[in-house]
Amino acid sequence: xxxxxxxxxxxxxxxxxxxxxxxxxxxxxxxxxxxxxxxxxxxxxxxxxxxxxxxxxxxxxxxxxxxxxxxxxxxxxxxxxxxxxxxxxxxxxxxxxxxxxxxxxxxxxxxxxxxxxxxxxxxxxxxxxxxxxxxxxxxxxxxxxxxxxx
Numbered sequence: 001x002x003x004x005x006x007x008x009x010x011x012x013x014x015x016x017x018x019x020x021x022x023x024x025x026x027x028x029x030x031x032x033x034x035x036x037x038x039x040x041x042x043x044x045x046x047x048x049x050x051x052x053x054x055x056x057x058x059x060x061x062x063x064x065x066x067x068x069x070x071x072x073x074x075x076x077x078x079x080x081x082x083x084x085x086x087x088x089x090x091x092x093x094x095x096x097x098x099x100x101x102x103x104x105x106x107x108x109x110x111x112x113x114x115x116x117x118x119x120x121x122x123x124x125x126x127x128x129x130x131x132x133x134x135x136x137x138x139x140x141x142x143x144x145x146x147x148x149x150x
Contacts, residue, residue, distance in 0.1 A: 092138075100130040104129065
C-alpha cells in the first residue's frame with residue numbers, strides 16, 4: 001500500500017480535536033507546562049524585583065531555564081517520544097518554544113507598556129497566551145510521527 005495522503009495542518013488540527021488521546025496529551029502538556037510556568041514566574045519575579053532587570057531580559061532568562069525542564073518532561077511523559085532522536089526533537093522543540101517565546105514577549109510588552117498591566121501579571125498572561133501555539137507546534141512537529149522517525 002502507498003503512503004497515506006498528507007493532510008494540511010488546519011485539517012489535521014480539526015480531525016485531532018475529536019480524539020480523546022489528544023485531549024489527554026493536552027492535559028499532560030499543561031501539567032508539564034504548569035511546572036515550567038511556576039519556575040518561569042519565580043525566576044521572572046526574582047530577576048525583575050531582586051536583580052532589577054528589564055522585563056524582557058527577565059523573561060528571556062526565565063524562558064531559558066523553564067524550557068529545559070519542559071523538553072525533558074514533554075519528550076518522556078506527554079508525547080512518549082523516547083524512541084525518536086533526542087537531538088532532532090530538541091532542536092524542533094526549542095525552535096517551537098522560541099517562536100512561542102517571541103509571541104509571549106510581544107504580548108508581555110504590549111500588556112506592560114500599552115495596557116499598564118503589572119509585570120508579573122503580564123508575564124503570567126503572556127505565557128498562557130502562547131501555550132496553544134506551543135502545544136500544537138510541539139505535537140505536530142517536535143514530537144510528531146516524523147520527528148520520531150528521524
